[in-house]
Amino acid sequence: MPEPDLTAALALTGPDATLKLYREWAASYDSGFARDMEYNLPAHVARAFLAAGGTGPVLDVGAGTGLVAQRLRDLGCEGPIDGLDFSAEMLAVAATKAVYRTLTLADVTRPLPLERVYMGITSSGTFTAGHVGPEAFDPMLAVALPGALFALSINRRVWQAKGFDKALPDLVEAGRVTGLRLIEVDVYGNAAARLDPEHAEDRALIALFRAA
Numbered sequence: 001m002p003e004p005d006l007t008a009a010l011a012l013t014g015p016d017a018t019l020k021l022y023r024e025w026a027a028s029y030d031s032g033f034a035r036d037m038e039y040n041l042p043a044h045v046a047r048a049f050l051a052a053g054g055t056g057p058v059l060d061v062g063a064g065t066g067l068v069a070q071r072l073r074d075l076g077c078e079g080p081i082d083g084l085d086f087s088a089e090m091l092a093v094a095a096t097k098a099v100y101r102t103l104t105l106a107d108v109t110r111p112l113p114l115e116r117v118y119m120g121i122t123s124s125g126t127f128t129a130g131h132v133g134p135e136a137f138d139p140m141l142a143v144a145l146p147g148a149l150f151a152l153s154i155n156r157r158v159w160q161a162k163g164f165d166k167a168l169p170d171l172v173e174a175g176r177v178t179g180l181r182l183i184e185v186d187v188y189g190n191a192a193a194r195l196d197p198e199h200a201e202d203r204a205l206i207a208l209f210r211a212a
């Protein structure tokens with residue numbers, strides 16, 4: 001069986017395939033993919049969130065192995081950070097790092113088993129090809145307090161293809177979110193060019209906005 005990798009991740013066709021891939025990828029995700037590709041997206045999301053004045057309690061959506069919470073802590077974020085993901089194996093790795101207050105196993109495209117208590121929502125790498133689309137906005141907004149700051153990475157490959165380019169302005173127009181700003185970043189560092197030329201140049205937009 002081939003090792004799980006980025007090409008397989010970006011070609012996922014549904015929740016069952018996604019769960020299977022992350023079950024197999026969890027153990028090597030940090031020491032293989034993230035280290036070797038110089039996966040900088042979690043750091044970009046954490047930095048953008050804090051630079052825009054983000055505070056806890058934070059919900060990190062698609063928390064995976066916990067890279068966003070690690071970066072938030074490295075950068076001095078002191079408030080509670082909760083993690084949410086639908087892969088038990090990815091959350092098991094995150095749990096070993098002791099950076100999250102709670103970890104919730106849930107699908108972000110459905111109503112979440114959480115209270116409306118969050119002043120910050122972060123997400124890195126989850127709004128991308130083969131993963132989650134704008135259908136997650138309603139469940140996330142339902143747990144965000146008024147004024148909560150969102151910092152969500154959205155891969156350029158799906159910005160138009162999955163309709164984020166319309167969904168976000170629609171939320172602004174409907175008065176559900178305010179202050180929408182987009183920051184474009186590189187997903188990977190220079191090492192990626194040698195390892196995976198097809199994805200090395202990937203860019204993501206970090207969508208920053210507040211719940212109304």
Ligand SMILES: C[S@@+](CC[C@H](N)C(=O)[O-])C[C@H]1O[C@@H](n2cnc3c(N)ncnc32)[C@H](O)[C@@H]1O
Pocket residue numbers: 018022041042061062063064065066067068084085086087090106107108109123124125126131132
């Ligand atoms: C590329 S990983 C990113 C993990 C981490 N945020 C990072 O940047 O390293 C994508 C994560 O999204 C999770 N995920 C995918 N679809 C999901 C869904 N519908 N609900 C919750 N989590 C989901 C996967 O299980 C995986 O852990």
